[in-house]
Amino acid sequence: MRGPVATALSSLTLRGRCLVAAGLTLLALGVLLGERPLTQIAVFVLALPLLSAATVARRRFRVSSRRTVSPSRVPRGGSAEVRLEVTNSSQGAGGLWLLAESVPADLGPSPEFVVERLAGGGTASLQYRVHGLRRGHFRLGPLRLRLVDPFGLVLRSVTGIDSAPVVVVPRVLPLGPGGPAGGHGGGGQGARRSFAVHGEDDVSTRAYRHGDDLRKVHWRATARTGELMVRLEERPWRAQATVLLDTRSRAHLLARGRTAGHRPPTAHDDAPPADSLEWLIEAAASIGTELIRRGAVLRVVTDAGELTPTEHRGGLGPGELLDRLAAVGPSRVSGLGPGLDLLARTAGDGPVVALLGALGPDEAAELVRARSGPITDLAVLTDIGSWAGTGVPPARRSSSAGAHAELTRQQEAAAELLRASGWQVVAAGAEDSLASVWARLARHGLAPAPGPRGVPA
Missing domain, CATH: 1.20.58 (Methane Monooxygenase Hydroxylase; Chain G, domain 1)
Structure with missing residues (x-):
């Protein structure tokens, strides 16, 4: 000793x-x-x-601290106010205290404060701000107290054990008034009514697809058009909806090191996502929140498993959705197989919104086989090459351009296969806003599905 x-x-x-x-x-x-x-x-x-x-x-002293974070969930790119209350639990007055708060680097610099001769039983209220530079679960603290003499010759350090949680969640971006079934998504009863609220003569119909229930065939429309027609219902948007989120590291171009989360602002976004995975996670948060608002029971499935709610009530709530997505990171799973198996068991009769990274025709065929049925599903394919930017050395630009061209060819083939199977498909790049992608899904959804629901020959 x-x-x-x-x-x-x-x-x-x-x-x-x-x-x-x-x-x-x-x-x-x-x-x-x-x-x-x-x-x-x-x-x-x-x-x-x-x-x-x-x-x-x-010198003997006892110090306690308490933190209040507002808001408790910080959207990525946003800020939160932290109120730090330091109490002198001793009877005598304290000396010259130098206080340093431990803050993770992803939340900004660690603040320091000076408190001089705090009275016994007194409390000093200190404030600082944290900035959600990166999505995730973090903790503030513990507080480090350094006691110095008036001449600055001696320093004594004591570290506390208290801390407070901070969750940086993905942003929930506005989707706009458009989008699939946007005219019926105003919430309340309007979000739960079926399309079939008209009379028998003006019921909404669509072409028959492989797997449709024959009891839903609308014979009057069939006789009028000359092809088999079925009644169109809004069941998918009122019952259950499933978001399939592709988190495979091999399917994304991930930002690494200090550059992650610090892309320069664009024309439509002051804090754009650093890579394609972050873009898809924010899309899952925004679309999932919208589906919950419309009254759907939401489930989120990734290639690594399902994001289950804490309370076993069937679906995720808005807060739980953001909390679960805050902890999602890139997975080492090579294929979508585990996620598709889970999707086939849990998606039920509701629609699926597939948010996908780099996808080939073989993987698209697996997705189609997992979702055979009469319901129109949605797919967003990300152009991961658009996140590469210009930071490529000249010696590698030709090879990178060739790889980008191959990825584009694979994506187009996968998109054509999904469309031929009745999916509504759009592509999203680094410069595309989520609202514009959602609106394009609505425009694509106005046309009838090009063929039966199944894997094309």
């Missing part, structure tokens, strides 16, 4: 160490030269930091 001398020396600041060194030098010169006044000055210089160290070491 360290003795009192070693403890005192370890608590000296740089100024205190320099003063001790100066005192020892003066003492040596005084002894060698036989100058008594020089020796007296040296003793005084050496005594000052030692007395300060003894005073600080003997």
